[in-house]
Amino acid sequence: MSKLLTSNVYMSEFNAIQDRSQVHAEYLKDDFIHGFIYKKSQVIGKWERRFIIINKRGLFSFKDQNQVKPSFTIPAEEVKYMWTRFDIEMGDLIIKVKFGSTKTEFAIPIINFMERRNNWLFAFYRLIIDSRWIQAESR
Numbered sequence: 001m002s003k004l005l006t007s008n009v010y011m012s013e014f015n016a017i018q019d020r021s022q023v024h025a026e027y028l029k030d031d032f033i034h035g036f037i038y039k040k041s042q043v044i045g046k047w048e049r050r051f052i053i054i055n056k057r058g059l060f061s062f063k064d065q066n067q068v069k070p071s072f073t074i075p076a077e078e079v080k081y082m083w084t085r086f087d088i089e090m091g092d093l094i095i096k097v098k099f100g101s102t103k104t105e106f107a108i109p110i111i112n113f114m115e116r117r118n119n120w121l122f123a124f125y126r127l128i129i130d131s132r133w134i135q136a137e138s139r
Helices: 007-019 021-028 120-137
Strands: 031-040 047-055 058-062 072-075 079-083 092-099 102-109
Touching (some): 021 031, 031 120, 047 120, 072 092, 079 120, 092 120, 102 120
Antiparallel strands (some): 031 047, 058 072, 092 102
């Protein structure tokens, strides 16, 4: 999987996406990160490449960057926890997200996780932390 997600591919696709950012303006205005990663299909268990946007409201998955409405959404307030056993598949780190009564898996590129730029792991954790912080403040 990571062979398709090298920084060169990611950046070139990112530049192409900027021209189409109006399609996802509602989701991109407060995003933590966006780009292509893999999501495991809950029905057939197959890894599918998806355009993902993570922002303070949740995770939004699109089949491609031209799709207007997300095909899969995880609202931030429904995220219960996230974990990894540090499984590596084809060079990507597998993380699992539990939301509601469902769990799904994502494959994220392995990078220097100390860096915040293009750090998918940090964005997933921020989704959990920020949503809990907002919930605590509203009480």
